[in-house]
Amino acid sequence: MMILSENVHTLKVIDSSLRLIVIPLSVASMWLTLTNHQDNEIYGKIEFSNLKGLKFLVSISAISAGYALVAVISSWVKNLMNKAWIFFVCDQVVAYLMVASGGSFGEIVYLAYNGNPKVTWSEACSSYRRFCGRLNVILALHLIALLCFFVLSLISAFRVFTRFEPPLSSKEVEGERT
Template sequence: MAASGLKVPEMALRVCVVPLALASLWEMATNAQADDTYGEVKFSDLSGFSYLVGVNAVTAAYALVSILLSSLKPLARYDWVILVMDQASAYLLVTSASAAAELLQLARRGDREVSWGEVCSYFGRFCGKATVSLALHAAALACFVALALVSAFRVLSTTGTTCHPPKHAQAQEHEQGRYN
């Protein structure tokens, strides 16, 4: 498949990222629960959840800008920039997902070694909303992983770069009986 044949799937992925990231952001940013006995918990009390909200905002904004700019022909010469930005977005989503997942794991199971009890039995709605937000975040991450692959394919195909060894290396390997 030629790089130009990936325009529609690439655009579909970029369009999907925006509502996924915004829904994840909204679900987490509105996440708070109060309990008469144990007090109140809100997303901003936990830095990993705040980080997830920030990364969702950044990646949704980048996806929206990339959609709006995708119709510009001069942008095609910036394929490397798009590749780097897609990969950076995927990496940011991975790190924020892992931070939020760790917090959810601790909230669900606790950690007896440091006397940290589970809290989801007291703040079930909070944990439920955090889980939904993390699932939406993971879907946005999957889109950006696919976008990074599409961007890499486009850059490699337009620059003529291949993943095959150079001709002289193939000849040497063939002479030595290692290349078929």
Template sequence: MSHSEVDHNPPTTSNHQQTFKFLELGFRLCVIPLAVSSILVMATNKQTDDTYGKVEFRNLSGFKYLIWISAISAGSAIASIPLSVFKFYNNDWVLFFLDQVVACLMVTSGSAVAEVLYLAHEGDREVSWSEVCSYYGKFCSKSMVSLVLHAMALICFIALSLISAYRVFSKFEAPSVTSKEVEEPEK
């Protein structure tokens, strides 16, 4: 078989498409309980210390941001299920865009909470911040659980981003080089 006879199209069998559709639906369904659980754990997170007073998630903007982004990710997963199951006009691009944006937002909110938790555990001696998790251990633990749930939802959205990117870009053929272009040197 010559080079020109080789088929460069990606496999598009029905079984292959069904596997991706099943994985996509599974990841979208997994995001919902993970994001909602992250919201519930964080939204109920508060603790009172006799010496230092009360702390709750509302006191830290990074924690509020995580709640908003988790709500957006759950809403996006719910809204995108019909788009992924039923084929509408060119909805692959819509899913690709939504998955990319939500994954990026989830990275930013997870990073914000991770930084707050790091400072709560370690403090920052350069600016005279002491660690606070020894006084507010329950609060720090619940924040960490919420962050882990958020990170698990993020992993689902990263997988969704890869699946939707594959679905969109596998429709295009790779550029081919003709034998005439290979033989002629560029001027």
């Protein structure tokens, strides 16, 4: 029983640590995105508000940071309610939202570096190097936060599904009938 208690405490510390790590990562990616802009004499100014994918990234980063803060606080509150299912569902939803925003953001970064010759979009990073450099940093921060939520999703799934008995095999069902 002592080993189980130590494992539960270790899992809780890892869970809280990952949630605490997500908060500054998401806030930093939001701040970098919101302040990312560059002016070019030939092509004009580019900023996050010009690209809907960046707006989506900012929204999801805000949601993930807010949820992580609420979750880390509520995870240490005793007897609030059975939070395992709530954490499981919310962790899954936030992880999927982060995957979606990461995908749209990844497409923006790809197009900024490579363009799309089929629709005559040229690449933009040769003209907006600083803007694109910050996009790479934002992408890295977002991917690290996404990995944290991936692990959090596994932890919350483990917590929910270890509360149930495994299903009976066909031999066990036949043994109960006789």
